[in-house]
Amino acid sequence: MELLNLTLGQFLITFGGVAAVAVALYLLDRTKKRHVVSTLRFWVTPGQPAPVSRNRRIQQKVSFLMQLLGMLLLMLAIAEFQFGGGFSKRRDHVLVLDSSAWMSAALPGGAKGTTLMDAARANALGWLRAVPPTDRVLVVRADGLATPVTAWEVDHRKILRAILETTPGSTALNLSQNLEFARDMQRRSGAESGEIVYSGPGRISAREATSPNLPEMPAFRVLNVDDAVENCGIRSVGARHSESKQGVWEVLVRARNYGRRTRTVSITLNYGHAPQGNHTLDLPPGEDKETLFEVNSRAAGILEARLYLQGSPGDGFAADNYASLELPEQRTLHVVVYTDQPAALKPALESDPRVRAEYRPKSAYTPDNDGLVVLDRFRPETAPKGKAFWIDPPSDRSPITVKERVEHPEGLRWVPDQPLTQGLRARNSQIESTSVLQTQSDDIRVAEIDQGAVMMARGDTLVAGFNPFAGSMRYELSVPILVGNILRWASLDTFRDIDVGTQSAGAVSSPLPTTVDRKSVKVLTETGTILPFNIRDRAVQFFAGEPTRVRVLSGTAERVYSLTLPEMWDAKWTTPKDARRGIPAWNDTLRRNQILWPWLAILGIGLLVAEWVLYGSYRLSRLHVVARREEAA
Amino acid sequence: MANEPLLDRRFLERLERLTIHWQRSFNGLVGGHNRSRFSGGGQEFLDHRNYHQGDDLRAVNWRAFMRLDKMFLKMFQVEPRVPVHILLDTSESMSVDPAKFYYARKLAASLSYVGLVRLDMIELLPFAGELHKGRTVGGGRQRFSPLATFLEELTSGGSTNFMKVSRQFLNEFPQRGLVIIISDFLGEENYEKAIQFLADAGNELCLIQLWTDDERSPSWSGEYDLVEAETNAKLHIHVDSDAKRRYTEEFDKHAAAIRTLALRNSGRYAGIPTSMPLDDAIFVELVRTRSIA
Numbered sequence: 001m002e003l004l005n006l007t008l009g010q011f012l013i014t015f016g017g018v019a020a021v022a023v024a025l026y027l028l029d030r031t032k033k034r035h036v037v038s039t040l041r042f043w044v045t046p047g048q049p050a051p052v053s054r055n056r057r058i059q060q061k062v063s064f065l066m067q068l069l070g071m072l073l074l075m076l077a078i079a080e081f082q083f084g085g086g087f088s089k090r091r092d093h094v095l096v097l098d099s100s101a102w103m104s105a106a107l108p109g110g111a112k113g114t115t116l117m118d119a120a121r122a123n124a125l126g127w128l129r130a131v132p133p134t135d136r137v138l139v140v141r142a143d144g145l146a147t148p149v150t151a152w153e154v155d156h157r158k159i160l161r162a163i164l165e166t167t168p169g170s171t172a173l174n175l176s177q178n179l180e181f182a183r184d185m186q187r188r189s190g191a192e193s194g195e196i197v198y199s200g201p202g203r204i205s206a207r208e209a210t211s212p213n214l215p216e217m218p219a220f221r222v223l224n225v226d227d228a229v230e231n232c233g234i235r236s237v238g239a240r241h242s243e244s245k246q247g248v249w250e251v252l253v254r255a256r257n258y259g260r261r262t263r264t265v266s267i268t269l270n271y272g273h274a275p276q277g278n279h280t281l282d283l284p285p286g287e288d289k290e291t292l293f294e295v296n297s298r299a300a301g302i303l304e305a306r307l308y309l310q311g312s313p314g315d316g317f318a319a320d321n322y323a324s325l326e327l328p329e330q331r332t333l334h335v336v337v338y339t340d341q342p343a344a345l346k347p348a349l350e351s352d353p354r355v356r357a358e359y360r361p362k363s364a365y366t367p368d369n370d371g372l373v374v375l376d377r378f379r380p381e382t383a384p385k386g387k388a389f390w391i392d393p394p395s396d397r398s399p400i401t402v403k404e405r406v407e408h409p410e411g412l413r414w415v416p417d418q419p420l421t422q423g424l425r426a427r428n429s430q431i432e433s434t435s436v437l438q439t440q441s442d443d444i445r446v447a448e449i450d451q452g453a454v455m456m457a458r459g460d461t462l463v464a465g466f467n468p469f470a471g472s473m474r475y476e477l478s479v480p481i482l483v484g485n486i487l488r489w490a491s492l493d494t495f496r497d498i499d500v501g502t503q504s505a506g507a508v509s510s511p512l513p514t515t516v517d518r519k520s521v522k523v524l525t526e527t528g529t530i531l532p533f534n535i536r537d538r539a540v541q542f543f544a545g546e547p548t549r550v551r552v553l554s555g556t557a558e559r560v561y562s563l564t565l566p567e568m569w570d571a572k573w574t575t576p577k578d579a580r581r582g583i584p585a586w587n588d589t590l591r592r593n594q595i596l597w598p599w600l601a602i603l604g605i606g607l608l609v610a611e612w613v614l615y616g617s618y619r620l621s622r623l624h625v626v627a628r629r630e631e632a633a
Numbered sequence: 634m635a636n637e638p639l640l641d642r643r644f645l646e647r648l649e650r651l652t653i654h655w656q657r658s659f660n661g662l663v664g665g666h667n668r669s670r671f672s673g674g675g676q677e678f679l680d681h682r683n684y685h686q687g688d689d690l691r692a693v694n695w696r697a698f699m700r701l702d703k704m705f706l707k708m709f710q711v712e713p714r715v716p717v718h719i720l721l722d723t724s725e726s727m728s729v730d731p732a733k734f735y736y737a738r739k740l741a742a743s744l745s746y747v748g749l750v751r752l753d754m755i756e757l758l759p760f761a762g763e764l765h766k767g768r769t770v771g772g773g774r775q776r777f778s779p780l781a782t783f784l785e786e787l788t789s790g791g792s793t794n795f796m797k798v799s800r801q802f803l804n805e806f807p808q809r810g811l812v813i814i815i816s817d818f819l820g821e822e823n824y825e826k827a828i829q830f831l832a833d834a835g836n837e838l839c840l841i842q843l844w845t846d847d848e849r850s851p852s853w854s855g856e857y858d859l860v861e862a863e864t865n866a867k868l869h870i871h872v873d874s875d876a877k878r879r880y881t882e883e884f885d886k887h888a889a890a891i892r893t894l895a896l897r898n899s900g901r902y903a904g905i906p907t908s909m910p911l912d913d914a915i916f917v918e919l920v921r922t923r924s925i926a
Contacts, residue, residue: 033856033857036729038726038817038819038820038848039819039820040866040868042884042887043870043876
């Protein structure tokens with residue numbers, strides 16, 4: 001025996017309250033009241049006893065019991081009293097509906113346009129029809145994240161709408177996290193736990209497949225969706241500057257065969273809508289292959305990669321056949337060197353294709369500058385505009401005051417922890433002579449000896465009191481590192497290490513160089529908003545739930561992620577043996593149970609009517625009618 | 634209610650058409666249309682007598698004085714009227730519902746006005762445990778105002794003692810006439826004997842019984858401590874439909890007994906619930922019972 005609508009406590013409290021009110025009203029009706037009348041003589045009929053006082057005593061006990069019994073039956077009807085049946089207990093179920101990117105794949109054997117999502121929704125609706133109307137259901141959309149889309153709901157229309165409005169997302173399924181969330185919600189609901197139901201094909205990542213971390217679930221049901229479809233797709237697209245060819249991008253496209261047989265695919269690459277090449281690959285089942293394209297362009301543009309599956313059957317999942325990424329413009333730094341010995345500087349400057357060096361005699365000096373000006377032991381009348389590197393300027397005409405001139409100094413050392421000395425570790429570099437510079441508080445000291453600073457930056461001016469391209473120092477490793485640092489100081493954006501790649505949306509891990517200061521790391525979306533991230537195991541980790549472009553800035557490096565590919569899976573989940581399968585028949589069981597509440601309601605109303613006829617106003621009014629008839633006769 | 638005049642002007646104008654009606658012929662008195670042989674301040678000349686000091690000089694026959702040089706007094710015949718006694722019950726039971734006492738005073742005022750218009754002598758006598766000091770008026774409608782003021786200032790209280798009132802009345806007003814009793818006839822149980830004394834003394838009775846609807850058919854039910862207004866006697870009772878039905882039956886028997894008493898003595902009876910408009914009470918009920926015409 002059980003009550004579907006109310007707990008036993010609720011029922012007892014409600015009925016107790018109703019019964020108490022009925023008794024109180026009954027006794028209140030008989031509470032003594034004082035009333036002043038003109039005479040008492042007519043109240044006592046001569047020869048007849050006076051009407052008896054009935055204060056605070058239950059009269060007509062049968063009538064009163066009939067009233068209480070009638071109300072009890074009506075309360076039982078409202079509470080939906082039922083005999084037996086553990087099925088009729090109210091429970092809280094969680095429906096975990098797979099909405100990963102894979103759910104937009106075509107359903108094998110289904111009608112054209114039918115997807116795995118349609119099958120999962122149909123299974124979920126079938127399960128919902130079996131759920132007893134008193135049970136509560138929470139719908140969770142499951143992809144990379146667990147997203148509840150309803151509250152604990154008994155209204156099947158709202159649950160139905162939530163199921164029908166579920167569409168495939170852009171991330172892969174994180175089943176463990178979703179099931180853990182579902183179980184946690186069940187624990188917090190306070191009611192008796194029902195089932196946790198997963199509806200979907202169960203495609204998970206390799207990491208999750210190797211270390212499944214499913215929670216303890218008392219009742220777990222799987223509504224499986226068959227997803228045996230042929231699919232080949234682009235796994236990733238990466239682009240980087242060619243180290244050997246100036247103005248050339250090396251584009252690496254990686255494709256994977258998710259099917260069960262070897263397939264041939266053709267990959268075409270377009271840059272700014274211009275074809276860049278077409279490569280054909282034979283992909284064994286479950287394997288990746290890469291192909292390299294070269295794109296010759298300095299201008300910024302959109303790089304698009306498309307994959308075509310040859311032969312039959314066709315590709316069942318089109319979302320991973322296309323990827324695009326935005327290549328930035330390849331910038332160069334114009335460096336004008338005023339020197340009488342260009343041969344000494346050329347090896348250092350021309351090693352980087354991003355430097356466009358121009359060597360001029362001192363007589364051709366002009367102050368115009370659109371990049372960097374290098375003045376080799378030379379002081380012009382007019383200082384150059386913008387960034388300038390002064391090499392051993394004359395002591396009397398140096399842009400920074402010279403304190404003294406030191407011959408054969410010893411102990412030249414680089415001041416650490418600043419961009420201009422990044423990577424410089426050499427000590428006691430030998431120089432023939434140097435000027436010791438007068439420093440101020442805002443100056444950046446780059447190199448110094450015991451007598452003072454010998455190389456320093458002040459605003460746009462960088463002055464070296466010695467010539468690093470002369471003497472024995474010109475052969476040291478410090479010189480090209482110093483030149484590289486000076487070039488970055490002159491134009492950081494030009495020499496930023498840009499790595500462009502396409503990945504899938506979802507959780508992204510970007511490697512972080514060990515030398516980078518963690519405080520300099522920023523993760524920005526294409527709109528410029530800051531994306532939350534975490535640094536763990538020398539990698540920047542962030543999550544993008546939908547296709548977007550994300551820039552990861554770290555020191556002098558920049559990585560651009562075009563997250564246009566759907567996040568893909570690596571493994572098929574193996575359903576636990578103890579999991580229930582298919583759609584249950586709860587409602588049928590429930591329907592077989594006799595529904596008692598209408599009969600209880602009818603019986604309760606009948607009792608109340610009978611009480612009214614036998615003891616209530618109905619009988620008295622009939623007596624009055626009879627009395628009037630007798631009077632009339 | 635207390636600030637309003639008992640009767641408005643329009644209602645008074647309507648009352649002027651009516652006449653208090655009685656059936657009996659009283660010894661020594663005649664109706665309004667007969668002339669008395671007693672001298673007095675009437676309109677018709679009766680005789681002359683010698684003038685005595687203190688007589689009203691306006692009645693001296695100055696022509697006879699001019700001829701005879703002696704003062705004679707002209708004597709006129711009086712017009713004797715059957716006295717109309719209106720006994721108004723002011724006991725506590727009349728004000729259990731204040732509307733009933735107010736209704737009674739309005740009814741008394743209406744009957745008084747009808748009598749005054751017809752030049753009847755009106756004796757308005759409030760009573761409860763005894764006969765209170767009343768007001769005697771006569772001589773036309775212009776005397777109505779002090780009577781109305783008297784009625785407006787009248788208060789209720791005390792318990793009814795019909796026997797004592799009857800004896801007191803017969804002592805103070807030996808002249809027979811019409812006795813109109815406006816009362817609920819509740820309170821004292823042996824009222825019949827007392828009223829019978831009045832009839833036996835030669836008075837014609839007109840009994841007007843007033844009641845409120847709640848007095849005849851109580852609307853309340855349940856457990857009650859009933860307190861009688863005049864005696865403070867208490868009765869603990871459970872009032873249900875059956876009890877109320879029996880109560881109404883007893884009340885109707887009581888009204889029938891009053892009616893029988895009136896008719897047995899060639900009088901008239903009118904039972905008037907206070908829910909009946911005063912218009913209907915005067916122009917329908919009292920006219921129907923031939924108390925007024």
